[in-house]
Amino acid sequence: MDSILVTGNGPLNGQIPIAGAKNACLTLMPATLLSEEPLTLTNAPRLSDIRTMTALLQSLGAEVTSLQGGKVLAMSSHDLNNHKADYEIVRKMRASILVLGPMLARDGHAVVSLPGGCAIGARPVDLHLKALEALGAELELKEGYVHAKAPGGLKGGTFEFPIVSVGATENALMAATLAKGTTVLKNAAREPEIVDLAQCLRRMGAQIDGEGTSTITIQGVDRLGGATHPVVTDRIELGTYMLAPAFCGGRVELLGGKRSLVEAFCQKLEQAGIAIEETEAGLAVSRAAGTRVQAVDVTTEPFPGFPTDLQAQMMALLCTAEGTSVLEEKIFENRFMHAPELIRMGANIDVHGGHATVHGVDRLKGAPVMATDLRASVSLILAGLAAEGETVVSRVYHLDRGYERVEEKLSACGAKIERVAST
DSSP states (O other): OOOOEEESOOOOEEEEEOOOOHHHHHHHHHGGOOOOOEEESSSSSOOHHHHHHHHHHTTTTTTEEEEETTEEEEESSSSEEEEEEEEHHHOOGGGGGGHHHHHHHHHEEEEEEEOOOOOSSSOOOOHHHHHHHHTTTTEEEEETTEEEEOOTTOOEEEEEOOOOHHHHHHHHHHHHOOOOOOEEEEEEOHHHHHHHHHHHHHHHEEEOOOTTTSSSEEEEEEOOEEEEOOOOHHHHHHHHHHHHEEEEEEEEEEEEGGGGGGGHHHHHHHTOOOEEEOOSSEEEEOTTTTTOOOOOOBBBBBBTOGGGGGGHHHHHTTTTSSEEEEEESSOOTTTTHHHHHHTTTEEEEEEEETTTEEEEEEEOOOOEEESHHHHHHHHHHHHHHHSSSSEEEEEEGGGGGGGGHHHHHHHHTTTEEEEEOOO
């Protein structure tokens, strides 16, 4: 397996283009299963997870063509000849469960393996299933697969999520577009990816109101058509690269960045002493020479709160902050696995359940470390940018699931980083 070699090399200066959102694209792609007409996505990210979803859709009989180097995905599911999402594909990625709602809504039956993905907590699919049951689905779990059917089609209903779930909201939202009658989803997720999905579905002919709020109302229609839709900017990639100059000093402009996508994150960075400026092209982030990051406390919450997908990167930054920071993880119960790797680099971190206390040190030191999941992998790379000496991050196949051309984007701003191929 490849590894990433990072050497601390001083301030970063330049521009980094931000790609389309991985999490949004992985949700938009299954929407093609709702219609016999083509769906085209522009501004798509070029990632291994996108290739996995492509393989899954193709296994179901959909056509997926990658254009313009992967930035455009042209999809069609005119003839679905298979309604079973196989374990060998689904196990690679949690988002695979999102084919369940669309297939069930369109054709009244589906068999989908229970999914895999990063090992950052249980992340059960029960909310997906309960929401679909509220729409009249009949579900049975057998031998690791969800067997779903809806004789006579799905029917509109009201469902209140006991806890906010992005994926379950997305699955229910897609299914409800073709259900008979009106569906009301309460305590729904409010993330930008939900809004993006609703906008795409509306382009396809769906009748949806309330996306971006905690109550979404969907009036079912008989059929959906084709559409062309641009994938929203990746707010997690945006936040990740905003941290690069926070670690190293200098000034980096994030092209395509919008503060509204990461407002809670921006507020924490500013509390830590990092300057953020809105520009015509995006966001510029800087840390003045001779200044030190200040300790701040962070609690992860559903949007519009601080994103759990930026917690690992923020922890890495706070390892060299002045003072003591406390991070509380309220989304996933097992998302501090990067802490032991940061400790190998000289960090002072105490983890107790869902809380991590970070005592800032003057500087981290390079070391061989291992990525435990997608966001942990990039947090270790960021830490290595500002560490003394060389850091080797192994198991970067996690990284390739969510970040495209990391080495190229960072090295263009002066970072000393390279990929080392496995022998």
